[in-house]
Amino acid sequence: MSNAQLQSVLDHIDKDFDNSLERLFSLLRIKSISADPAFAEDCKAAAEHLAKDIASLGVATEVRPTAGHPAVVGKAKAGGRPHVLFYGHYDVQPVDPLDLWHRPPFEPVVTDHADGRKIIVARGAEDDKGQVMTFVEACRAWKKVTGSLPVDVTFLIEGEEEVGSKNFVPFIEANKDEFKADYVLVCDTGMWDRNTPAITTSLRGLLYEEVKITAANRDLHSGVFGGSAMNPIRVLTKILGSLFDDDNRITIPGFYDGVKDLPPDILAQWKNLNLTPEMFLKPIGLSIPAGEKGRLLIEQASSRPTCDVNGIWGGYIGEGSKTVIPSHASAKVSFRLVEGQDPAKIRKAFRDYVSARIPGDCKVEFGDHSAAPAVALDWNMKPLAAAKKALTEEWGKETVLMGSGASIPIVADFKRTLGLDSLLVGFGLDDDNIHSPNEKYDLRSFQKGIRSWARILAALAEVK
């Protein structure tokens, strides 16, 4: 690849950007909510749409069935050169509470952010449709301008990332040989800030549990039974309310076993990044770091394990009042895990902790949604340096190597099933509202994201 070729590709990207946007919008209009069975057909439609879009690059692409939502697989192989496996997902999070969206979540628009930035607003605008399309559009530009891609690419886009990839991982395992490559490119992470590109080199794991506590065999009147019959919400709140001590440490015995402090050099680098509550919490209306006392905010947010109750419900939650003692109460509880923590052990410790606190005449049931260990990537893998340089060139600012507080469980699965390391590059921002109402993706993230991948593909072609 010559520099002139790359420049032509970048120019084409800018020239064709309105069409790139329209292609992204077509994908955003499909309601591919993987968590809700009511949207299964929409998930299929999204897979088919995306397969057609990738096929339009001249790449042999199929919608492939799994035991759940289908995957999209495309292969552009010439041989004799680096071969990357590109991973992303077309499924999105549920949209509730719908009434907090300023516009319908599946009718994408480009609009103005309060601070003047142009933003794309829609469910999936960032996570992960927008990010996936940065890569697809970069490939399209290379193909259009030069007739081929700089490296061999296998596209692998799944439809169950937001629900734990339960059927996707067996699909990879069953088709290992197909997905051999040199390494994986994942586009599902963020930048350090609006102007500073980043490569994510560690990811927290995720253990996601559901707890249901049952007391009486039916709902009760609190006048008749209040005071004498156990209320399952009382049991549940007592247990969940005891999960943190006064130093904001999690009280489950053994929870911190195996958790290591950051190496001093990394800690020093992170200290230099000087992440303040003013920068990180003020935009969301908060000011007091809620994590372990004595830890940097950036540690709390990315290198320390956490616990969050993601949902809780029980009894009467409608308008007005009802003097009921419900029969049962439930919660969804998740833990972000770090290197050294075994999800299975944490699950057992959590369940033991809860079970030990259930009164003798009540019962508890557990459900599991996902269990993925943390991932620490190889900071010395060769493509990393190449990608870092390419990103720095595009953004005009040194690329940060950072830890992410989020989990991309598939990264561990790629290592385990295919033996492949992953390179995590993405263009999300902290204020993108992913998983929330009014999800957005900066128009600049989308455009420079495409340009970034165009540069990275060129750079990776040179890595032997």
Add this chain to the structure above:
Amino acid sequence: MSNAQLQSVLDHIDKDFDNSLERLFSLLRIKSISADPAFAEDCKAAAEHLAKDIASLGVATEVRPTAGHPAVVGKAKAGGRPHVLFYGHYDVQPVDPLDLWHRPPFEPVVTDHADGRKIIVARGAEDDKGQVMTFVEACRAWKKVTGSLPVDVTFLIEGEEEVGSKNFVPFIEANKDEFKADYVLVCDTGMWDRNTPAITTSLRGLLYEEVKITAANRDLHSGVFGGSAMNPIRVLTKILGSLFDDDNRITIPGFYDGVKDLPPDILAQWKNLNLTPEMFLKPIGLSIPAGEKGRLLIEQASSRPTCDVNGIWGGYIGEGSKTVIPSHASAKVSFRLVEGQDPAKIRKAFRDYVSARIPGDCKVEFGDHSAAPAVALDWNMKPLAAAKKALTEEWGKETVLMGSGASIPIVADFKRTLGLDSLLVGFGLDDDNIHSPNEKYDLRSFQKGIRSWARILAALAEVK
């Protein structure tokens, strides 16, 4: 009234019972859920239906507007004899969770209980439509057989009891003169057990609060913000989970101020009733009294103050998983109060307790649903002895004078606004599932309830 007259009335009640049942069913078919604005028209329809039914006794009856659901007022006054104000309510509790009902809640049937009893199943079968109709049908029988009622009766049936009578109390206050009477008859309470009639002589009060805790200004992704941003469910569960100490006493400072122990003679009587967990809790699937250690189960259930979380919600509560940190979390929290507790003081103590535990960057909002003090009735009021004797004659078992754990706030309002004492007689049973799915009323409660009122009306005519 001669004994022969009473006997004719009782015979007529038995002979006409199928028609009484059909008249109750007509009322049960109306979806008069007062808590949900969607059912406002149904509430109006129930008022109109009931007014027509009472008018059919030859009683001048009107549907009277209030600022909320209307009231039904009927007047049967001859003068020169005792005058009772009969109170009940036509509104019912919401029916959710609907999927736990074995049949549609507004399609009443007579069916067999597992133990062979005949039962009427429908929302409101007991609370309070079935109970109201025991009195109406007793009046109908007297009117049919003798041409008149034994005493003057003002009927006053409201439509907002289940939502705190907020508009009904001002309605009484605005029309005080109309509702002058010697005392009130209330049919909204229960029997001691299936064979033992009871008059309720004390009622717990009710303070019902709503709490909403807000942390971030929007829902957050727990990967990005987990560990650093406060989760409002964490705040809420920590506060609610701390409301009870290890002896099951409520921890809010001042909560027990003014609460007195039972007089030794009443305590002795209650001890004799020997209410066991086997009798009271086993039918609902529980075995361990959840109230204050060192108190009798019957004290826990009726003479001690309590706290229950009646509803809690926050975050993602749909199927599957969502890694969200919600912006806010809410709970409905109620307190059953006893003599000596001031609802306003308890409200302030509760709100202070919660507010003191809100992190500096979060906020709390409170809503109030109802605040009614406990009521201790006059054990020496004259009609009480007459009604007690009449009940004992009907049921062939000595009538118990008991405390109720439930609240009928209107009883305090009658005392305050009209200066009237109330006599509380009812035929509900602990297993009636009021406020729960599959509410029922024993067919025997309905039939012998009508007969009981027929006897009580005759007995009250003799009380000077």
